[in-house]
Amino acid sequence: MPVQSAPPGVSSAVLPASLLPRHIALAVLVAAVWGLNFVLIDVGLKDFPPLLFCALRFAVVAVPAVFFVGSPGVAWRWILAVGVVLGVVKFGLLFLGMHAGMPAGLSSLVLQSQAVFTALFAAGMLRERPSPRRIAGLLIASAGIVLAAVDYGTVGPARAFALVVAAAVAWGLSNVLTRRAAPPDMLRWMVWVSAVPPLPLLALSLLVEGPRADVHALTSITLTGLGAIAYVGLLSTLFGFAAWGFLLRSYDASVVAPYSLLVPVFGMSASWLLLGEAISPVSGCAALLVIAGIGLSALRPGALRLPGWSGRRVTTGSGEPLPRP
Numbered sequence: 370m371p372v373q374s375a376p377p378g379v380s381s382a383v384l385p386a387s388l389l390p391r392h393i394a395l396a397v398l399v400a401a402v403w404g405l406n407f408v409l410i411d412v413g414l415k416d417f418p419p420l421l422f423c424a425l426r427f428a429v430v431a432v433p434a435v436f437f438v439g440s441p442g443v444a445w446r447w448i449l450a451v452g453v454v455l456g457v458v459k460f461g462l463l464f465l466g467m468h469a470g471m472p473a474g475l476s477s478l479v480l481q482s483q484a485v486f487t488a489l490f491a492a493g494m495l496r497e498r499p500s501p502r503r504i505a506g507l508l509i510a511s512a513g514i515v516l517a518a519v520d521y522g523t524v525g526p527a528r529a530f531a532l533v534v535a536a537a538v539a540w541g542l543s544n545v546l547t548r549r550a551a552p553p554d555m556l557r558w559m560v561w562v563s564a565v566p567p568l569p570l571l572a573l574s575l576l577v578e579g580p581r582a583d584v585h586a587l588t589s590i591t592l593t594g595l596g597a598i599a600y601v602g603l604l605s606t607l608f609g610f611a612a613w614g615f616l617l618r619s620y621d622a623s624v625v626a627p628y629s630l631l632v633p634v635f636g637m638s639a640s641w642l643l644l645g646e647a648i649s650p651v652s653g654c655a656a657l658l659v660i661a662g663i664g665l666s667a668l669r670p671g672a673l674r675l676p677g678w679s680g681r682r683v684t685t686g687s688g689e690p691l692p693r694p
Contacts, residue, residue, distance in 0.1 A: 405636070408636075408642065410476075419468040421586060453565060454546060455537055457573075461573070475646075478513075478633040478659055483613065484663045485514075489541065495549075513658025553613040556614050667679070
């Protein structure tokens with residue numbers, strides 16, 4: 370999720386130093402929606418081939434919203450680039466990995482390795498040099514991912530794990546591209562980006578999964594399948610980005626960002642409660658390492674403050690994109 374220190378186009382602003390109680394509830398709700406998203410992806414994959422499901426997810430986001438949200442406010446090349454990298458590659462690989470056997474809860478955790486790949490791409494493409502504190506955090510998070518891989522390797526297919534890691538790599542690249550694009554409104558940005566993947570994903574589905582499988586899935590669609598599409602498209606994407614964008618316009622990014630660390634917590638908990646996925650002591654330790662490492666690398670000193678107004682003036686700029694489903 371893109372995090373900005375101030376809305377693009379605003380030269381300076383005074384932003385609150387902490388969230389109001391109702392906005393804390395909203396931030397936690399968004400994290401819960403994004404965490405539960407992995408469970409609904411798992412549910413939808415029982416009704417649809419993965420690439421077709423991914424295409425339908427983006428189709429319901431883009432249509433009819435693309436006709437009402439207005440111009441994206443960025444060059445079309447950025448829309449196309451992020452639409453392909455994020456929509457086709459990242460989500461395509463994630464859905465394929467989960468279809469191949471990667472558990473929903475573990476997927477929500479392993480996908481957070483995008484923070485490591487974002488830093489690597491930012492160093493190579495933007496010439497950013499991470500601070501020692503951030504490097505330490507990313508190393509801790511990487512250790513958690515390795516620990517999760519070792520634990521999963523004893524019970525699950527390595528191919529599925531590798532596909533989700535590859536999805537995290539694509540997410541890291543799309544984060545850097547999004548920073549370069551600097552979209553002025555995240556909801557409009559996501560709606561327009563979502564208009565790119567449906568046709569390429571549908572073409573790939575026809576080639577890889579076959580017309581017969583696609584036709585069968587569409588002609589035998591169930592209420593469960595429709596609910597899964599509605600959730601991952603309308604609730605997770607449209608509601609999630611609208612609410613998160615509102616919080617980023619109202620508060621400094623460092624105040625909002627910590628709540629994104631709840632996504633894998635909700636993802637793993639919901640998978641345990643609703644899908645019966647086991648959380649081993651090793652995977653629990655891996656989750657703690659990943660969340661702690663990303664938190665250490667993403668949060669500025671003093672980001673967690675007592676309620677009140679900082680009175681600090683911030684300038685326009687795009688910050689580090691943090692995890693979302």
